[in-house]
Amino acid sequence: MRSDEVILMKIVILGFGAVGQGVARVISLKREHLLDKYGLQLDIVAVADRSGGAVFDQGLDPELLLKTKNETGKLSQYPDFGVEGFSGLEILDKVEYDCLVEVTPTNIEDGEPALSHMLKALKDGKDVVTSNKGPLALSFTQLSEAAQETGANFKYEASVGGAMPIINLAHDTLAGSDIESVYGILNGTTNYILSRMAKEGSSYEQTLNEARELGIAETDPTQDVDGWDAACKIVILANSVLNLERTLKDVKVEGISQITPEAMALAKKEGYLIKLIGEASQDVLEVSPRLVKEGSPFAVEGTLNVATLKTDLAEDVTVVGKGAGSIETASAILSDLLNIWKAS
Amino acid sequence: MRLNLVLELLDVPGQLLDVLKPMGRLGANIVAVIHQRDVKTDEGRVPVQITIEGDEETLNRVIDDLEESGIQVMEVDGVLRREKITTILVGNIVDQDLKDTVNLLNQLPGVRVADLDLKMSDQPERSATKIVMEAREGLKLDLLNKINEIGALKGFLVINEI
């Protein structure tokens, strides 16, 4: 049954890499479903990459956006509506839209260009959905205050654990319970490396190279293996789930590069695995290698993510899911868009 | 009232007697002693079950006395009194470090290092050691802090449980 009234949500997507393209694909895939079930039509009115962007107030064609990006590498080559050198901020200034989907690269030095994009949108009273960890880990309070001032929605489910539901789970599903602490495996690359080391008895260097060859680790894996990616996520959880005002510099961070086959073997003998764990509570904010029991929910392999919320009423709630991936991450962005629609 | 205790004793002559004598002196009645010398823990200790009788105050005094004199009280009426805590250190660990570390940990009241394992690597800085400790209920956080302190002091990576 199609709802009588169709609500139109005009979306700007800044960044058109793995996640941005995933969002376009998901919007295209779910077009009919969203119309039928919710009476919601998501129109992409502008998209930008580093080449510039494409803008059309009647809605761009998601499939054509993907095709153009794949064939030319540049959105500015989009037929008729491509514009070279159109920056994200210019787009937000000139285009009429309801919601910004911010999916440019994560920058943990100053959060840019995403921080300026998000602040501009929120100050203009536009909703923001993002998977970008940098601005949240550095300037969470500033962003949520900007949202509060104008009453705009600010949602970031995809920024922690990709498709693994955690933030909305804590806010909505577990509403009423006090959450005392949260800890989890928040980085897929390091979990892959540690799982392989445990299984194969291989060295860290060897396993990292293997992960690079498989495209699981990036050419420069520093942010993952040194724990900074997980640190960003635990800061976001500390702020959003525990209501603690913390930033990246408050996290004690230890990566996995010092883990040796010898340490792995000793852990296994005692029935443990070594995992990179992020933990946040009133007194603790850290990322470090820790021992977890074999056979426990934290003994996940591959690039999976896991997190446990310790609550007063519901006790421990643990979730597992895909921490990354184009469509997987886009699924979390879509759920944020739908939640905004539901609340409106 | 009656209390069932499970103790772990060193497997040497006279140990059991050393435990039982002060109990009587403190005014507790010894109702039963179950001592199976052929059952041993991983660390070569012998578990002993003792049932004692007396008023609450006396029985509490007995437990305190046992713990103060370094006897491992594992259970009181089926409730575990000790937590097992495992940690792994990675770094250039030599024998002396290990002895120091164990001494520092054993000096903490209510803590005992129960097991040690060392795995050397061809590259010395990659060696690892596993330390299993037993600590009285409630001491875990202090103990973990102490281990982190020792790790920082000696430049070891410390891998604790979650």
Ligand SMILES: NC(=O)c1ccc[n+]([C@@H]2O[C@H](COP(=O)([O-])OP(=O)(O)OC[C@H]3O[C@@H](n4cnc5c(N)ncnc54)[C@H](OP(=O)(O)O)[C@@H]3O)[C@@H](O)[C@H]2O)c1
């Ligand atoms: N990949 C995942 O599975 C995943 C999961 C969770 C969260 N995230 C987060 O989501 C965000 C996007 O990740 P991704 O994997 O899609 O990154 P990506 O593949 O590197 O894509 C980034 C996109 O942003 C564009 N861009 C860079 N600077 C820009 C600017 N100043 N203005 C407009 N566009 C700009 C790039 O343009 P060009 O195409 O021209 O280079 C590219 O299209 C990141 O913050 C990441 O941390 C990713």
